[in-house]
Structures are given as C-alpha cells and as structure tokens.
Amino acid sequence: MKTVMSGMRPTGRLHIGNYWGALRRWVEIQAEHRCFFMVADLHMFTTAYEESSRLQEHVREMVLDWLAAGLDPEKCVLFKQSDVPQHAELTLLLSMVTPISWLENNPTYKEQLQELGKTKLARALEGEGILTKERREAISGGQLEPVEPSSEAVRKELRTAGFLGYPVLQTADIALYGANLVPVGQDQLPHLEISREIVRRFNGLYGAVLTEPGPVLTPQAKVPGLDNRKMSKSYGNAVDLFETAAGLAPKVMSAYTDPLKARAKDPGHPEGCVVFAYHKLYSDFADRREGECRAGAIGCVACKKELLTSMEKPFSEFRERRARFDKPGLVSELLTAGGAKARAVAEETMGKVRKAMNLR
Ligand code: SF4
Incomplete structure (x- = not known):
C-alpha cells in the first residue's frame, strides 16, 4: 500500500x-x-x-x-x-x-501569472466602465487580443513571494x-x-x-471550460458540479463549438468543440455524435440540447447526495x-x- x-x-x-x-x-x-x-x-x-x-x-x-x-x-x-x-x-x-x-x-507559474493578469485587468477595466461586457467576452473567447497586463499595478499584485513559492x-x-x-x-x-x-x-x-x-x-x-480555455472559476468559464437545471441550460447553450460549422449541415470538427468534450463525459453516444458532426448530420443547437438531456440525471443524483450530507x-x-x-x-x-x- x-x-x-x-x-x-x-x-x-x-x-x-x-x-x-x-x-x-x-x-x-x-x-x-x-x-x-x-x-x-x-x-x-x-x-x-x-x-x-x-x-x-x-x-x-x-x-x-x-x-x-x-x-x-x-x-x-x-x-x-x-x-x-x-x-x-x-x-x-x-x-x-x-x-x-x-x-x-516553473512553466505553470508563468502561465498562471499571464492568465490571471488578463482576467484581473479585464475585470478592473470593466469596473471602471472602460471595457464593455462584449469586449471582455471577445477577449476570453480569443477573438480579441487582451490588453497586455503590463500595468505595474496588476503585476505587483500577483508577483508575491507566496505565489512564486x-x-x-x-x-x-x-x-x-x-x-x-x-x-x-x-x-x-x-x-x-x-x-x-x-x-x-x-x-x-x-x-x-x-x-x-x-x-x-x-x-x-x-476538461475544457465553456470558452475552450482551461476550466477555472477565475476565468468565469466553469460548470459547477452541482449546477441546477436552470443554471446548466444557459451555460451549455452558450458553450464554444466549432467556429467553422456555421450552419447545421456544415461538416464539423468535434475535436476542438467543448460540447463534444462534454458529450464524451456524459453521453453514451459520443462515438456516433462524432460521425454525425463530421458528416454535417446534426446542428450545434440540437447537439447542445441532447447534451443537456445527458447531463440531467448525473447532476440531479449528485445534488440529492449532497443534500443528505448538508447538516x-x-x-x-x-x-x-x-x-x-x-x-x-x-x-x-x-x-x-x-x-x-x-x-x-
Ligand atoms: S455538432 Fe455538436 S460536436 Fe459538432 S461542432 Fe456542433 S456542438 Fe460540437
């Protein structure tokens, strides 16, 4: 042992x-x-x-x-x-x-510093009314280059002895x-x-x-986050383990999919799709879905709705078990x-x- x-x-x-x-x-x-x-x-x-x-x-x-x-x-x-x-x-x-x-x-230190810097700077600017919600979403979705976190204020705040150590x-x-x-x-x-x-x-x-x-x-x-970056609460792209059905639906319906699949009949690329990554965890038909996606036999909206159905049972079972311990x-x-x-x-x-x- x-x-x-x-x-x-x-x-x-x-x-x-x-x-x-x-x-x-x-x-x-x-x-x-x-x-x-x-x-x-x-x-x-x-x-x-x-x-x-x-x-x-x-x-x-x-x-x-x-x-x-x-x-x-x-x-x-x-x-x-x-x-x-x-x-x-x-x-x-x-x-x-x-x-x-x-x-x-340490590569993880460098990476975290960069990611947290982006998020904190975006939040700070948004708080001051400089960055709109749309702009922030575009940054987290990768369509817009973030403002480089070169501000000393942002850097100072993260470069602590505790974080480095x-x-x-x-x-x-x-x-x-x-x-x-x-x-x-x-x-x-x-x-x-x-x-x-x-x-x-x-x-x-x-x-x-x-x-x-x-x-x-x-x-x-x-497990990718909803925006296809690493899942993290700091990035605002997480799906809670005990998410309610009402909370889950808007998250799944807004999840990142293959940007090249603009119409339902366009062939897709499931390997870069967050919805497909979640199907592999929660659906017993992920193999079939992969073929359907590549063949353009299903659209992303329908695919997301089926994912929600697959997630329903495990999420509600988790919630019930959690309620039993909540004393x-x-x-x-x-x-x-x-x-x-x-x-x-x-x-x-x-x-x-x-x-x-x-x-x-
Ligand atoms: S059909 Fe499904 S797997 Fe294919 S890109 Fe759309 S959401 Fe992803």
Whole structure:
C-alpha cells in the first residue's frame, strides 16, 4: 500500500473539471492506498489573498462536494491545511534550500501569472466602465487580443513571494505525509518535478529524511471550460458540479463549438468543440455524435440540447447526495477529527526534519 497526498483550494463549489480531473480519481484510490486529502486553504492565498471573507463558507461547500462525490472519512484522512501548522514550518525550512531560479522557471507559474493578469485587468477595466461586457467576452473567447497586463499595478499584485513559492508549500504538503504518490494532471507535472528536486536537494544536504514523491497521472485530466480555455472559476468559464437545471441550460447553450460549422449541415470538427468534450463525459453516444458532426448530420443547437438531456440525471443524483450530507456541524466535525490525524503524522516527520537539521 502506498501513501497518497492531494489537495484542492477552497474556492467554493467544485466544477466538473475538478471532478473529472481529480476528485473522481480520489474516490477510486481511497480504497487502494493510505490517502490524505487536504483543503488547501493556505494555497488559496497564493493567488487570491485579497478575497478571504467567504473562506469558511467555501471550505464547507467544497467538503460537502467531496462527500457527495464519494470521499469517505472512514477510508481516508480529510483535513484542512491550516489546522496543521507543520505545513508552514516545513515550507520555511525547505525555502532555505530552494533556489529562486527553480521557482521563476516553473512553466505553470508563468502561465498562471499571464492568465490571471488578463482576467484581473479585464475585470478592473470593466469596473471602471472602460471595457464593455462584449469586449471582455471577445477577449476570453480569443477573438480579441487582451490588453497586455503590463500595468505595474496588476503585476505587483500577483508577483508575491507566496505565489512564486507555491511549489515549496506544495512540497511541504507532500513530504509531511511521506507521500510517494501524488495524483496530478499532465499540466501539473512540472510542479511535481520541482517538488522532487527540492526533496532531493534537502536529502542531499541533511540525509535521507523526506520521501521523494511520484506522480499518478489522472485520466480525463483535461476538461475544457465553456470558452475552450482551461476550466477555472477565475476565468468565469466553469460548470459547477452541482449546477441546477436552470443554471446548466444557459451555460451549455452558450458553450464554444466549432467556429467553422456555421450552419447545421456544415461538416464539423468535434475535436476542438467543448460540447463534444462534454458529450464524451456524459453521453453514451459520443462515438456516433462524432460521425454525425463530421458528416454535417446534426446542428450545434440540437447537439447542445441532447447534451443537456445527458447531463440531467448525473447532476440531479449528485445534488440529492449532497443534500443528505448538508447538516449543521458535520463538516467542521469531520475536519477537526481529520486534522488531529494529519497533525500526528506531520509532527512525526517534523521531528526527523528538525533532528536532521540540528535544530533539536
Ligand atoms: S455538432 Fe455538436 S460536436 Fe459538432 S461542432 Fe456542433 S456542438 Fe460540437
């Protein structure tokens, strides 16, 4: 049996990208391995430090989603990162041995900085009445070039030590539990590679104290957002996992499709179509749909309506399960119990780390 560690930032209710990209895999592996699943509340501050007023509500919403999706506290440890102070301590110690160039060259960091910069700038300009809603949508749909986020105000706000050092915190998260398996999507592999390097460097300096983590690639890791970019709440292109039927319809009907298929009878290219990507997850006729699309045998409006029908049942089943867990105090009790278990394991690792560094 291996040890698995993973976490999610508490940004509120989960979207289908979180489910198909990670949560579904977590539910499967909780029966196979010793699993630690963490509410990564400290990580949230690396990019959204100015928006913590609803943090507790977001933690509760996300854990309810986890439970409804099938995570079982009897089979895995569910806890909140900030309930285990050893995460902060190990992050500080690991940051002492991590060269800044490793963090600056992290491709995920560069990409996130660029994407968040675009979104924040667009929102800021819209708030001032400079950018219309149509213009913002055109930017997020890729039809218009965004204003380059060269404004110092925008850059300063994102280029924090916490954001740059995100992989060090992630390394501490993993190493504290001796995790040798980390479920990741393909795009997160560079982050994990940095963690492996940091652990090797630490062990090279102080002895073989920390376990070097390895990836478990999650199938279906990429679910496109409604605008065909990566799905993210920050980009405003997400479909919530427990979306109501009324909320789902306008989102699906506005989803990005093949721009070359202007009329129903035009042949389409399903490989670049968001609606088709969702059909592959929710419809048992995706293979047939692919052929129909290519042959121009169906129009996009009809195709979207059929997708809505396919999504109806799984979404309503999720909502029913979630309602059963939604009881006062249940989430905080679970996290308190999980935090105690996690602290015991983390403190054991920190004892070894402090001794190896001659701090004790
Ligand atoms: S017919 Fe369906 S799969 Fe083909 S482009 Fe339109 S929405 Fe996408």
